[in-house]
Amino acid sequence: DTAVSQTPKYLVTQMGNDKSIKCEQNLGHDTMYWYKQDSKKFLKIMFSYNNKELIINETVPNRFSPKSPDKAHLNLHINSLELGDSAVYFCASSQGPRGSYGYTFGSGTRLTVV
Amino acid sequence: AQKVTQAQTEISVVEKEDVTLDCVYETRDTTYYLFWYKQPPSGELVFLIRRNSFDEQNEISGRYSWNFQKSTSSFNFTITASQVVDSAVYFCALSPTSGGGADGLTFGKGTHLIIQP
Numbered sequence: 483d484t485a486v487s488q489t490p491k492y493l494v495t496q497m498g499n500d501k502s503i504k505c506e507q508n509l510g511h512d513t514m515y516w517y518k519q520d521s522k523k524f525l526k527i528m529f530s531y532n533n534k535e536l537i538i539n540e541t542v543p544n545r546f547s548p549k550s551p552d553k554a555h556l557n558l559h560i561n562s563l564e565l566g567d568s569a570v571y572f573c574a575s576s577q578g579p580r581g582s583y584g585y586t587f588g589s590g591t592r593l594t595v596v
Numbered sequence: 597a598q599k600v601t602q603a604q605t606e607i608s609v610v611e612k613e614d615v616t617l618d619c620v621y622e623t624r625d626t627t628y629y630l631f632w633y634k635q636p637p638s639g640e641l642v643f644l645i646r647r648n649s650f651d652e653q654n655e656i657s658g659r660y661s662w663n664f665q666k667s668t669s670s671f672n673f674t675i676t677a678s679q680v681v682d683s684a685v686y687f688c689a690l691s692p693t694s695g696g697g698a699d700g701l702t703f704g705k706g707t708h709l710i711i712q713p
Contacts, residue, residue: 523706524705528700592639
């Protein structure tokens with residue numbers, strides 16, 4: 483069983499569209515995250531979600547919004563997609579907000595905006 | 597604010613050579629975790645090691661070893677007798693252990709390691 487699974491693995495869409503990336507973890511972790519990896523491979527945290535507390539990286543445009551229907555899911559919604567949103571998005575989870583027991587990453591979603 | 601610096605953007609060595617990847621970090625936290633991840637060409641992030649700031653002992657796992665020096669804020673990674681399969685991008689990362697919120701990991705920019713046959 484995959485610990486942190488993301489769907490879809492690849493997503494190609496046109497500018498201006500709205501899209502979602504789903505993330506599910508079966509580890510029983512209570513904190514989930516979204517990271518963005520740009521074309522230069524730089525990884526940066528976008529959001530973390532713990533016990534209904536959402537912490538947003540201040541550099542993330544408000545077109546991006548995480549939605550957590552339950553503790554096992556943290557989906558990423560992106561409105562009005564722009565070319566610069568093209569990147570690989572990684573979902574991750576941890577037990578506790580400090581990663582005391584490590585972080586588990588999904589395999590990534592490659593988003594291409596054309 | 598936290599910062600992780602991996603000054604080596606790309607390293608290329610011939611197979612069987614030893615190679616060290618440097619990592620220097622900055623943090624105001626008194627306790628923290630340090631990590632190394634490997635990202636092979638297939639793209640997934642593979643966890644290699646987590647080190648608590650309390651524990652300055654070096655660690656060895658097969659051909660991999662890590663040298664943590666709190667005095668110089670460094671957490672370097674050495675691969676002994678490198679192999680072509682070690683070719684990947686390697687990330688050093690930092691996470692606080694206390695305080696409010698859920699900050700996740702602060703990553704360095706990665707070192708692209710190329711092992712030539």
